[in-house]
Amino acid sequence: xxxxxxxxxxxxxxxxxxxxxxxxxxxxxxxxxxxxxxxxxxxxxxxxxxxxxxxxxxxxxxxxxxxxxxxxxxxxxxxxxxxxxxxxxxxxxxxxxxxxxxxxxxxxxxxxxxxxxxxxxxxxxxxxxxxxxxxxxxxxxxxxxxxxxxxxxxxxxxxxxxxxxxxxxxxxxxxxxxxxxxxxxxxxxxxxxxxxxxxxxxxxxxxxxxxxxxxxxxxxxxxxxxxxxxxxxxxxxxxxxxxxxxxxxxxxxxxxxxxxxxxxxxxxxxxxxxxxxxxxxxxxxx
Amino acid sequence: xxxxxxxxxxxxxxxxxxxxxxxxxxxxxxxxxxxxxxxxxxxxxxxxxxxxxxxxxxxxxxxxxxxxxxxxxxxxxxxxxxxxxxxxxxxxxxxxxxxxxxxxxxxxxxxxxxxxxxxxxxxxxxxxxxxxxxxxxxxxxxxxxxxxxxxxxxxxxxxxxxxxxxxxxxxxxxxxxxxxxxxxxxxxxxxxxxxxxxxxxxxxxxxxxxxxxxxxxxxxxxxxxxxxxxxxxxxxxxxxxxxxxxxxxxxxxxxxxxxxxxxxxxxxxxxxxxx
Numbered sequence: 309x310x311x312x313x314x315x316x317x318x319x320x321x322x323x324x325x326x327x328x329x330x331x332x333x334x335x336x337x338x339x340x341x342x343x344x345x346x347x348x349x350x351x352x353x354x355x356x357x358x359x360x361x362x363x364x365x366x367x368x369x370x371x372x373x374x375x376x377x378x379x380x381x382x383x384x385x386x387x388x389x390x391x392x393x394x395x396x397x398x399x400x401x402x403x404x405x406x407x408x409x410x411x412x413x414x415x416x417x418x419x420x421x422x423x424x425x426x427x428x429x430x431x432x433x434x435x436x437x438x439x440x441x442x443x444x445x446x447x448x449x450x451x452x453x454x455x456x457x458x459x460x461x462x463x464x465x466x467x468x469x470x471x472x473x474x475x476x477x478x479x480x481x482x483x484x485x486x487x488x489x490x491x492x493x494x495x496x497x498x499x500x501x502x503x504x505x506x507x508x509x510x511x512x513x514x515x516x517x518x519x520x521x522x523x524x525x526x527x528x529x530x531x532x533x534x535x536x537x538x539x540x541x542x543x544x545x546x547x548x549x550x551x552x553x554x555x556x557x558x559x560x561x562x563x564x565x566x567x568x569x570x571x572x573x574x575x576x577x578x579x580x581x582x583x584x585x586x587x588x589x590x591x592x593x594x
Numbered sequence: 595x596x597x598x599x600x601x602x603x604x605x606x607x608x609x610x611x612x613x614x615x616x617x618x619x620x621x622x623x624x625x626x627x628x629x630x631x632x633x634x635x636x637x638x639x640x641x642x643x644x645x646x647x648x649x650x651x652x653x654x655x656x657x658x659x660x661x662x663x664x665x666x667x668x669x670x671x672x673x674x675x676x677x678x679x680x681x682x683x684x685x686x687x688x689x690x691x692x693x694x695x696x697x698x699x700x701x702x703x704x705x706x707x708x709x710x711x712x713x714x715x716x717x718x719x720x721x722x723x724x725x726x727x728x729x730x731x732x733x734x735x736x737x738x739x740x741x742x743x744x745x746x747x748x749x750x751x752x753x754x755x756x757x758x759x760x761x762x763x764x765x766x767x768x769x770x771x772x773x774x775x776x777x778x779x780x781x782x783x784x785x786x787x788x789x790x791x792x793x794x795x796x797x798x799x800x801x802x803x804x805x806x807x808x809x810x811x812x813x814x815x816x817x818x819x820x821x822x823x824x825x826x827x828x829x830x831x832x833x834x835x836x837x838x839x840x841x842x843x844x845x846x847x848x849x850x851x852x853x854x855x856x857x858x859x860x861x862x863x864x865x866x867x868x869x
Binding site: 378380384443460538539546549550552553554556557558559561 | 774
């Protein structure tokens with residue numbers, strides 16, 4: 309499907325030329341964690357220990373020791389954050405794909421409705437959407453005699469999947485629109501139905517272009533899951549705060565939050581590198 | 595394509611069609627016993643009333659009270675951490691049966707939830723401030739930056755009376771950290787907790803004091819749904835509450851958790867056990 313070789317005056321998004329494309333292209337895997345990453349982590353660690361030494365009082369447990377003591381609990385909270393992020397992403401993507409396809413529908417009413425919904429959820433603050441989901445959804449659903457409990461974490465997942473839905477819809481629409489219209493026209497001339505063109509010709513090409521921004525969105529979502537601490541869910545952020553309260557020591561404030569930050573960094577940074585790698589791999593060489 | 599479109603419409607309709615259903619609770623005790631668990635909203639960020647231990651369990655004075663109630667009913671306990679912003683909401687939604695979460699017993703709140711009397715604690719308002727701030731009276735706070743915690747009952751009253759510039763934080767550690775960082779000249783808080791903090795022996799607080807006269811004594815109450823207040827469930831909690839005062843249980847718990855004994859509890863104990 310590499311029909312883009314040579315020049316074109318069609319309004320397409322040309323691949324970005326990376327100055328160091330050759331350097332990165334060959335050894336992507338080996339450079340997955342660049343040396344700079346390790347340097348950053350090292351700096352981070354030393355900052356932590358300096359902070360620890362600077363405010364070390366005798367007679368009390370050392371900072372590193374105390375942080376270590378709370379590590380299992382906060383890690384379990386972090387795993388919960390990851391679970392929420394994955395579930396929101398799945399739900400948001402499923403809904404977003406429908407909404408994205410709705411935006412290119414031939415029915416004006418479907419198109420307009422999908423467009424409105426996309427714009428609404430894409431341009432609303434995440435925290436506000438989360439609040440709406442938390443406080444508008446009941447704590448249990450009664451459909452006839454069936455009672456479906458809606459625990460807080462489920463509502464949070466729904467709440468976070470709303471902005472994901474809006475963003476995925478735009479990614480899908482943009483990805484499909486980025487395929488030159490010539491492809492639609494040639495497929496039509498070969499008697500493909502609209503459905504066939506979409507699923508067999510356009511989407512297979514568009515998916516490649518959608519994956520990097522989709523992964524970016526996932527990384528952003530993962531970091532945004534700390535928002536659920538605001539609505540009273542026991543995530544890593546809430547547990548960190550709980551640890552601070554229990555210790556009642558102000559010198560732990562930075563080290564504990566810093567540990568949380570490192571956890572998110574260690575998870576999100578590889579995703580960012582992988583996204584970059586995929587972007588390069590899928591780039592069409594002009 | 596048609597099927598996709600109907601799919602989209604169905605999915606969107608699902609969101610719009612979710613109707614709010616609030617459970618009606620005719621007999622809470624029976625419900626709790628049938629479930630085998632009492633679900634209680636508690637604080638997990640307010641030492642020593644409710645806070646976390648490193649295993650993730652919530653402990654504290656209020657949790658001890660919850661355990662007493664569960665023992666009486668012969669059920670297990672499920673603790674749901676709540677915040678000042680959602681504790682009454684959770685109770686009225688039916689997500690919790692009871693709320694024991696450092697909740698001040700105010701006139702406005704009495705319209706929303708049932709407050710159990712006698713109250714189990716009383717605090718008053720004061721500030722924690724560096725000695726260098728040289729605060730003498732409440733009026734000195736006018737137009738100065740004062741740190742506070744979200745949802746605390748005294749925030750509003752102090753703001754209206756003395757017009758400080760209130761900087762509100764989500765939890766106590768954040769506010770204390772801001773105070774130490776010099777972002778505000780005082781921290782508005784419960785007086786017994788300030789005393790506990792100052793007496794904690796932390797060198798950090800050596801230059802700090804509780805300079806003002808404690809004001810606005812405020813009772814703390816266990817909350818039940820309004821429909822439960824005069825029903826068997828509310829009555830049971832009320833009876834237990836009287837017992838706690840009479841037997842000195844509350845005073846004992848105060849000591850256990852290192853809270854400076856509050857005059858209110860001493861007085862109630864005398865009043866109830868004397869008669």
